[in-house]
Amino acid sequence: xxxxxxxxxxxxxxxxxxxxxxxxxxxxxxxxxxxxxxxxxxxxxxxxxxxxxxxxxxxxxxxxxxxxxxxxxxxxxxxxxxxxxxxxxxxxxxxxxxxxxxxxxxxxxxxxxxxxxxxxxxxxxxxxxxxxxxxxxxxxxxxxxxxxxxxxxxxxxxxxxxxxxxxxxxxxxxxxxxxxxxxxxxxxxxxxxxxxxxxxxxxxxxxxxxxxxxxxxxxxxxxxxxxxxxxxxxxxxxxxxxxxxxxxxxxxxxxxxxxxxxxxxxxxxxxxxxxxxxxxxxxxxxxxxxxxxxxxxxxxxxxxxxxxxxxxxxxxxxxxxxxxxxxxxxxxxxxxxxxxxxxxxxxxxxxxxxxxxxxxxxxxxxxxxxxxxxxxxxxxxxxxxxxxxxxxxxxxxxxxxxxxxxxxxxxxxxxxxxx
Amino acid sequence: xxxxxxxxxxxxxxxxxxxxxxxxxxxxxxxxxxxxxxxxxxxxxxxxxxxxxxxxxxxxxxxxxxxxxxxxxxxxxxxxxxxxxxxxxxxxxxxxxxxxxxxxxxxxxxxxxxxxxxxxxxxxxxxxxxxxxxxxxxxxxxxxxxxxxxxxxxxxxxxxxxxxxxxxxxxxxxxxxxxxxxxxxxxxxxxxxxxxxxxxxxxxxxxxxxxxxxxxxxxxxxxxxxxxxxxxxxxxxxxxxxxxxxxxxxxxxxxxxxxxxxxxxxxxxxxxxxxxxxxxxxxxxxxxxxxxxxxxxxxxxxxxxxxxxxxxxxxxxxxxxxxxxxxxxxxxxxxxxxxxxxxxxxxxxxxxxxxxxxxxxxxxxxxxxxxxxxxxxxxxxxxxxxxxxxxxxxxxxxxxxxxxxxxxxxxxxxxxxxxxxxxxxxxx
Numbered sequence: 001x002x003x004x005x006x007x008x009x010x011x012x013x014x015x016x017x018x019x020x021x022x023x024x025x026x027x028x029x030x031x032x033x034x035x036x037x038x039x040x041x042x043x044x045x046x047x048x049x050x051x052x053x054x055x056x057x058x059x060x061x062x063x064x065x066x067x068x069x070x071x072x073x074x075x076x077x078x079x080x081x082x083x084x085x086x087x088x089x090x091x092x093x094x095x096x097x098x099x100x101x102x103x104x105x106x107x108x109x110x111x112x113x114x115x116x117x118x119x120x121x122x123x124x125x126x127x128x129x130x131x132x133x134x135x136x137x138x139x140x141x142x143x144x145x146x147x148x149x150x151x152x153x154x155x156x157x158x159x160x161x162x163x164x165x166x167x168x169x170x171x172x173x174x175x176x177x178x179x180x181x182x183x184x185x186x187x188x189x190x191x192x193x194x195x196x197x198x199x200x201x202x203x204x205x206x207x208x209x210x211x212x213x214x215x216x217x218x219x220x221x222x223x224x225x226x227x228x229x230x231x232x233x234x235x236x237x238x239x240x241x242x243x244x245x246x247x248x249x250x251x252x253x254x255x256x257x258x259x260x261x262x263x264x265x266x267x268x269x270x271x272x273x274x275x276x277x278x279x280x281x282x283x284x285x286x287x288x289x290x291x292x293x294x295x296x297x298x299x300x301x302x303x304x305x306x307x308x309x310x311x312x313x314x315x316x317x318x319x320x321x322x323x324x325x326x327x328x329x330x331x332x333x334x335x336x337x338x339x340x341x342x343x344x345x346x347x348x349x350x351x352x353x354x355x356x357x358x359x360x361x362x363x364x365x366x367x368x369x370x371x372x373x374x375x376x377x378x379x380x381x382x383x384x385x386x387x388x389x390x391x392x393x394x395x396x397x398x399x400x401x402x403x404x405x406x407x408x409x410x411x412x413x414x415x416x417x418x419x
Numbered sequence: 420x421x422x423x424x425x426x427x428x429x430x431x432x433x434x435x436x437x438x439x440x441x442x443x444x445x446x447x448x449x450x451x452x453x454x455x456x457x458x459x460x461x462x463x464x465x466x467x468x469x470x471x472x473x474x475x476x477x478x479x480x481x482x483x484x485x486x487x488x489x490x491x492x493x494x495x496x497x498x499x500x501x502x503x504x505x506x507x508x509x510x511x512x513x514x515x516x517x518x519x520x521x522x523x524x525x526x527x528x529x530x531x532x533x534x535x536x537x538x539x540x541x542x543x544x545x546x547x548x549x550x551x552x553x554x555x556x557x558x559x560x561x562x563x564x565x566x567x568x569x570x571x572x573x574x575x576x577x578x579x580x581x582x583x584x585x586x587x588x589x590x591x592x593x594x595x596x597x598x599x600x601x602x603x604x605x606x607x608x609x610x611x612x613x614x615x616x617x618x619x620x621x622x623x624x625x626x627x628x629x630x631x632x633x634x635x636x637x638x639x640x641x642x643x644x645x646x647x648x649x650x651x652x653x654x655x656x657x658x659x660x661x662x663x664x665x666x667x668x669x670x671x672x673x674x675x676x677x678x679x680x681x682x683x684x685x686x687x688x689x690x691x692x693x694x695x696x697x698x699x700x701x702x703x704x705x706x707x708x709x710x711x712x713x714x715x716x717x718x719x720x721x722x723x724x725x726x727x728x729x730x731x732x733x734x735x736x737x738x739x740x741x742x743x744x745x746x747x748x749x750x751x752x753x754x755x756x757x758x759x760x761x762x763x764x765x766x767x768x769x770x771x772x773x774x775x776x777x778x779x780x781x782x783x784x785x786x787x788x789x790x791x792x793x794x795x796x797x798x799x800x801x802x803x804x805x806x807x808x809x810x811x812x813x814x815x816x817x818x819x820x821x822x823x824x825x826x827x828x829x830x831x832x833x834x835x836x837x838x839x840x841x842x843x844x845x846x847x
Binding site: 020144 | 530676713
């Protein structure tokens with residue numbers, strides 16, 4: 001990936017390659033995750049998807065994408081630690097596969113620039129009709145979180161763990177903020193963040209990037225210096241918290257949140273990644289083989305890391321009467337790693353699984369971008385080869401040590417209503 | 420094993436095709452600049468195939484519902500007490516399997532040790548190991564899985580729609596079966612079913628990546644044995660009446676907003692090969708013309724707040740069944756369904772728009788080209804196409820041959836109000 005600083009706070013990361021059938025373009029606007037703007041940021045992509053200056057409604061955008069051979073466009077929000085990233089992602093068939101259409105690339109740029117930089121404005125604000133509708137949609141989206149019980153249990157556990165911290169905010173915002181947001185407020189916010197945010201632009205494919213560079217150098221800037229929003233690793237020492245919700249469900253969900261006490265850029269972050277793989281990430285892991293396979297306690301049990309925040313989350317689908325057994329077994333598996341009870345086979349399989357994931361990133365432009373973006377935000381980009389080397393060099397002792405730092409913080413039960 | 424080269428100069432991709440002496444068809448997509456390798460071994464046996472017959476038999480053999488999925492789980496168990504995942508894990512591969520209505524597939528992807536992983540795939544699928552104990556243990560795990568799906572609103576709404584559309588066809592049954600049906604599965608039934616349907620002639624193998632064809636041939640030779648008897652099981656033909664089962668089905672589950680699936684049962688079935696591909700491409704084009712974000716219908720529904728961006732369309736088909744669906748969340752799903760019918764009636768009267776057709780055709784081309792970015796996506800669609808008699812790159816020939824007038828005719832055929840049903844999940 002080649003990095004070029006275009007302007008203060010605006011960088012273009014590009015990869016010229018003919019490997020893919022497509023050309024991808026992404027814009028990432030970095031905002032601190034905080035109460036004052038979380039809902040404004042969340043709403044923005046929803047509004048900007050509805051229409052732009054040249055393509056003033058959904059149908060116009062969609063028709064243009066169809067004309068561009070089924071171009072893909074989406075915008076949304078990604079939460080990376082306490083960075084609430086506003087994302088615009090585009091993907092188009094490479095010009096080389098589109099014959100007899102000399103204006104194709106120009107049309108792509110025209111479309112992309114219009115969506116990102118030329119929003120639809122009425123009377124100095126976003127179109128009120130769209131704002132009203134999208135506020136409703138966002139509200140439904142937030143209320144709809146309970147539809148996916150698996151994901152809902154994870155979210156509830158995370159927000160319980162980080163009570164009082166910005167990380168507890170849901171990246172799609174809060175219903176109570178919506179009332180005070182109208183088209184003008186939101187448009188002012190858009191103009192403000194366009195000037196004052198760190199912006200990363202990614203381009204992967206075999207195309208001329210000059211028009212893109214030119215356009216980006218025209219974006220106004222308002223600050224003296226630009227920084228990525230910072231995330232602090234979760235630290236506290238309290239009793240283990242327990243939370244519970246009741247729903248009409250046949251199967252329970254158990255989520256367990258742990259503090260890893262390890263930051264993204266710490267030297268033992270690689271050992272933590274390896275630990276997580278041994279513990280609960282994949283069919284080779286202890287959770288899969290013991291909690292699911294050996295004891296038949298649940299249909300799924302896995303762990304995942306929120307690396308920027310120093311959190312590990314274990315998720316599991318369990319019958320209500322097995323909650324305690326599953327909970328105890330998950331902790332017992334953690335204890336085994338702390339005591340060094342990890343076979344060579346487990347260690348090697350875990351290393352290979354991580355290497356496999358890392359190498360696979362090379363085959364998807366969007367995955368490559370996301371990996372790179374996480375590094376940029378944390379302030380340390382490790383390239384894929386280097387990352388693989390670090391994982392391969394990690395010893396069991398280092399895994400045991402990092403496992404010793406992990407503390408259970410919160411246990412969350414999603415359980416059934418009494419009949 | 421001999422391979423025939425099938426190159427496509429337009430998108431610069433090449434398949435190699437061969438048939439192993441055991442009768443197993445093998446397709447290789449060469450991807451020289453990819454880090455990843457991917458392989459799927461798929462058998463033409465799925466959840467709908469629960470009644471079959473051998474030549475000379477008078478009676479049909481009936482097996483418990485959910486057996487294809489049960490077999491899929493059970494094949495991972497090895498005689499030495501390990502799980503097939505263990506070896507994949509030791510080799511750094513990411514492996515999985517799935518059972519659909521018509522196929523069961525075993526797959527892996529890796530970025531190194533391809534040959535060993537590939538050898539393992541062929542080896543473990545060829546060596547079933549079922550015991551009374553391991554069958555009982557699996558009944559516990561799968562019962563959990565079934566219960567998980569019982570709470571899954573998106574899964575339920577889909578199966579309830581199929582239940583509305585189909586009267587007899589087993590496509591309406593849950594893929595995993597029921598807790599009751601799987602309790603009847605024994606190791607003997609598993610072995611019988613396995614030996615019948617996991618026959619090289621009833622399977623297909625797909626491989627993608629920067630692989631060596633000779634090495635692949637050797638590994639196949641080592642693992643796949645020619646059977647003494649040809650594949651000869653006949654799945655009981657299903658007598659599905661022309662109409663639909665019921666107009667509507669509503670279930671209550673713990674969701675915030677009602678979700679819906681509604682759609683049409685297709686009368687145009689029993690096609691194969693290019694005819695089927697053409698019907699499917701036309702169906703896709705139609706669904707997009709009718710209900711994509713650029714359509715009049717979408718605009719109406721969205722601006723009235725009746726749908727959100729979860730709204731979409733899909734189609735499901737095999738030789739003998741085919742249906743299309745509109746899906747999403749809505750506070751008033753019945754109004755959405757009514758507006759779909761109204762819009763269909765209106766377009767039947769005034770006709771479809773040719774510009775919409777031309778644009779959508781461009782989109783279909785781009786979508787096909789793009790799919791070659793993902794060796795997994797190509798593999799998965801290749802396998803389901805294969806069993807329908809559709810060869811790689813058949814797309815181009817069929818695509819060129821799709822005309823507006825035919826799509827208009829297809830619209831009248833498919834969008835038949837009498838074949839329309841609605842499934843709704845309401846909040847408790």
